[in-house]
Amino acid sequence: MTSAVTSTPPSVSSADALKAALRQLDGVILGKPGQIRLAVACLLARGHLLIEDQPGVGKTTLAGALARTFGLDFRRVQFTADLLPADLTGISVWDAPNSTFRFHQGPVFSEVLLADEINRATPRTQGALLEAMEERQVSEGGVTRILPDPFFVIATQNPAAFVGTSPLPEAQLDRFLMTITLGYPDPRAERTLLETGGRSLSVRDLGAVLDAPALLHMQREVDAVHAAAPLLDYLQLLARATREHPALLTGLSPRALLALLSAARAWAYLVGRPMALPEDVQAVFPSLAAHRLPPRDPGVSVPDLIAGILAGTPIP
Structure with missing residues (x-):
């Protein structure tokens, strides 16, 4: 790409x-x-993160460590079948001495919200996150209340085959910028865990390396990462490849394409570049696309489809 770079x-x-x-x-x-x-x-791009995996591989630990490292207010909600929307967003309670309703904020009013095992809650409670994640606000009793800035939702999800899970609807999935899977640790990391008795997984003593104002400054710097016209051409070619792929029910939407651009800018920023390159798009594309591309045949491997799309799409 030969376009001039105006950002820093x-x-x-x-x-x-x-x-x-x-x-x-x-x-x-x-x-x-x-x-x-x-x-x-994902955090730098102002997105939300879905971590899919079985219990015990470090999903909750990663969420807590991110919040502490970035010096952000952190709340955790264990999603269960009896969790109500008001338990998440808050509720207005009658204040008799003052003859008025007083709103009691729910845990969603935090800078980092961990929705642990989100697919164990009912669809109604899962849907309560929609407005918060998309609009960064909560409406209750005819009043709109703005959520903190930054606001980052990290949701963990157990495999669908586990007992007591309710699949997230497509509209909810689309609110997550990225999906990642941690998987089992490699033998060397697992041995370290065994030798330390798991103490290395504790996040209680972590200090804050950054704070909310520093993160907001970084997010503004991410917005300034340059995206040249050929890169936008590449994004559109990838979107077309997903929309025309015979093995997929639907392709990437325009909103997903904007999310891909934001994620690519954040990755370029993370590695210290002032300009987003195709390799940045390729680095984030699998995590951004995996939960947005439903296959026609449930037995088909979505990661393999995504790898084929990346391999078969030419770089302008």
Whole structure:
């Protein structure tokens, strides 16, 4: 690409702080540098993150470590079948001495909300997150209340085959910028866990490397990462490839394409570049597309389809 670049790379202070944050996260979630960087890119892009995997592989630990490392207010909600929407968003209670209703904020009014095992809740409660995730506000009793900025939802999800799970609807899935899977640790990381008795997984003693104002500054710098016309051409070619693929029910929507651009900018920023390149798109594309591309045949491997789309789409 030969287009002029008018933006600037991450400032020295931002770059140093990001490196320190990544080092700390790498020390907590062992052997998962790729997933950690995708999660941080999702945060930098103002997205929301869905972590899909079986229990016990570090989903909740990653969520807590991200919040503590970035110095953000953190709340955790365990999603269960009896969780009500008001338990999440809050409720107005009659204040008799003042003859008025007083709103009691729910846990959604936090900078980082961990929706743990989100697919164990009913569809009604899952839907209560829709407005919050998309509009970053909550409407209750005819009053609209703005959520904190930054606002980052991290949801964990157990495999659909597990007992007591309700699949997330497509509209809910589309609100997540990325989906990642942690998987089992590699033998070296697992051995370290055994030798330390799992103490390396504790997030209680983690210090804040950044804070909310620093994160907001980084997010504005991400917005300034340059995207040249050929890169936009590449995004459109990828979108067309998904929409015309015979094995997929639907392709990427325009909203998903905007999300892909934001994610690619965040990845370029994370590696210290002032300009998003096709390799940045390729780095985030699988995590962005996996939950947005339903196959016609449930037995088909979506990762394989995505890999084929990337391999078969020419770079302008």
